[in-house]
Amino acid sequence: MSEPSDPLSRLRRADKAHLWHPFTQMQEWVDGDPVVIASAERELLIDTEGNRYVDGASSLWCNLHGHRRPEIDEAIRSQLGRVAHSTLLGLASAPSIELAERLAAIAPGELTRVFYSDSGATAVEVALKMAFQYWRQCERPRPDKTKFVCLDLAYHGDTLGAVSVGGIDLFHSIYRPLLFETIRAPSPYCYRCPLREDPATCGMACAAAMEAILAARADEVAAVILEPLVQGAGGMITHPDGYLRRVADACRAHDVLLICDEVATGFGRTGRMFACEHEGVRPDLMCLAKGISGGYLPLAATLATEAIYEAFLGRHSEGRTFFHGHTYTGNALACAAGVASLDVFEKDGVLERIGELEAALAEALAPLAAMPHVGQVRRRGLMVGIELVADSSTREPYPPEQRRGCSVCLAARKHGVWIRPLGDVVVLMPPYCIGDESLARLVEGTGAAISEVTDA
Ligand SMILES: Cc1ncc(COP(=O)(O)O)c(C=O)c1O
Known part of the structure; x- marks a missing residue:
């Protein structure tokens, strides 16, 4: 059977044939179907199929004012x-x-x-x-x-x-x-x-x-x-x-x-x-x-x-x-x-805006802190770490080979959220331009992904 020749399949094949991704076990990468980002708009990343994801990691902690910011x-x-x-x-x-x-x-x-x-x-x-x-x-x-x-x-x-x-x-x-x-x-x-x-x-x-x-x-x-x-x-x-x-x-x-x-x-x-x-x-x-x-x-x-x-x-x-x-x-x-x-x-008075966002983020995160497998929600400004644990009363971690943090981030994609874990700490770090709707999607989508992965 011949390989599919649509543009996305071709890109994915070429990625698997030639790229070596950072911090990535490539043997597992080649078994998946990578999301290929085609464009972006403010706090949203858009893939080649038109799916939109809230860029909850600010493209690895570097994007500040959103993508395609006209002045920049x-x-x-x-x-x-x-x-x-x-x-x-x-x-x-x-x-x-x-x-x-x-x-x-x-x-x-x-x-x-x-x-x-x-x-x-x-x-x-x-x-x-x-x-x-x-x-x-x-x-x-x-x-x-x-x-x-x-x-x-x-x-x-x-x-x-x-x-x-x-x-x-x-x-x-x-x-x-x-x-x-x-x-x-x-x-x-x-x-x-x-x-x-x-x-x-x-x-x-x-x-x-x-x-x-x-x-x-x-x-x-x-x-x-x-x-x-x-x-x-x-x-x-x-x-x-x-x-x-x-x-x-x-x-x-x-x-x-x-x-x-x-x-x-x-x-x-x-x-x-x-x-x-x-x-x-x-x-x-x-x-x-x-x-x-x-x-x-x-x-x-x-x-x-x-x-x-x-x-x-x-x-x-x-x-x-x-x-x-x-x-x-x-x-x-x-x-x-x-x-x-x-x-x-x-x-734009961005530092003042960050202050308002901090308050909104703190409020939105409160229900996550009460989830049974969330050990701690740590936040300083707009840097958030949600530490997942097997048992929140003893703080016992999950066995690392279960890679729960990673599973949460994969599950979050289905909710239109793009995030990355650090082991079993799920990181949220939104761009400063994020609107109310995307902020709600980011936190609620992460919460939903945590319950799907930790209730299993
Ligand atoms: C505190 C700190 N220092 C240095 C680095 C390395 O930065 P780069 O990936 O641009 O080399 C990072 C990256 O995450 C970081 O968080």
Whole structure:
């Protein structure tokens, strides 16, 4: 029998023949029929058959103002009429300058310097290398400060430096022989406290553990790196209030740099422009990606303080230069999209809108928290994790091989909802333009999918 030759069948066949999808067991992928996205409209993804799905994961946490946002489309088109890309190695470009100026103006603290790259992982690599090099060439060099403190269950991307400071065994353990050594602090994961403490009475033992590490080992520590307020890929782990502040204070007290990875939390996701702002924290280095271009094009930035930047100044022969760069660093189309996205924040009062959405989302989620196999609904701003459990009274997880989180996301498709799990944590992260109807569809469709999968 000959293979069907309609356009969708042909695309699916070619996908299975040639693509290797990220974070995907391809042996299982080829047994399915992938949804092929053909277009999008605001918060909706539309497949080749015309089915519409609420983009409940903001296209992997990067889309901010919706798809085909006219102002961003137009900014890219208009930049395309001038130049799509020119290098930042030896040349400057207007959109990269304008975006850097805008980022420095809204960043917390004294983050005046913007170093571009193209993904969250590269923004993290840049921050790690800057922190390491800073201690070798700052005014009073401390070359023994070479180590990084990171959190268990941290996720900072998939390049080897970022994996070294990551802490998700499923993704990272196989690469251990390739990684540099780090110092690990317990994750502030109150629902499953790694220190077996009671959050009501522990006085934040996880913060005390971090303080103890820094008190004991500051002489060898270059920096602490963490995801402020929410550890995203670790399972939408929302940190207790005040944790970030305590870590930042301990860093200051012990002369250790603080790197805040705002790749997921930045650009309004937690309700403020940057998560650090909730606790008045001023990091030494901040990593941005995902939403920086409004979710349109690959772009990232590592922001540094003037003090860090100055440690890299000198004559070429002094060897203080930061020898790092990528071909597409500061790409003009992506930077133009980034500027247009920041304009939308201002013009539409997007941060206020996020506040209203938070309230609507909290209300809509309340019934899900009461479902028998929902252990906890965690939310910070518009970042939501719904942790599924076999038994909510004992918090016993489902056996991982049952892949309930994955089944929920598959079932949600039938309700017109596109979401992705992190193990048995179902993630919701809607774009900021989502309307009432789509928000209801997202939460109710997810709830319906959870009952179909967990009542079975
Ligand atoms: C906090 C954090 N850092 C870094 C990354 C890596 O970003 P990218 O996938 O753009 O490399 C991610 C991706 O999810 C992230 O959540």
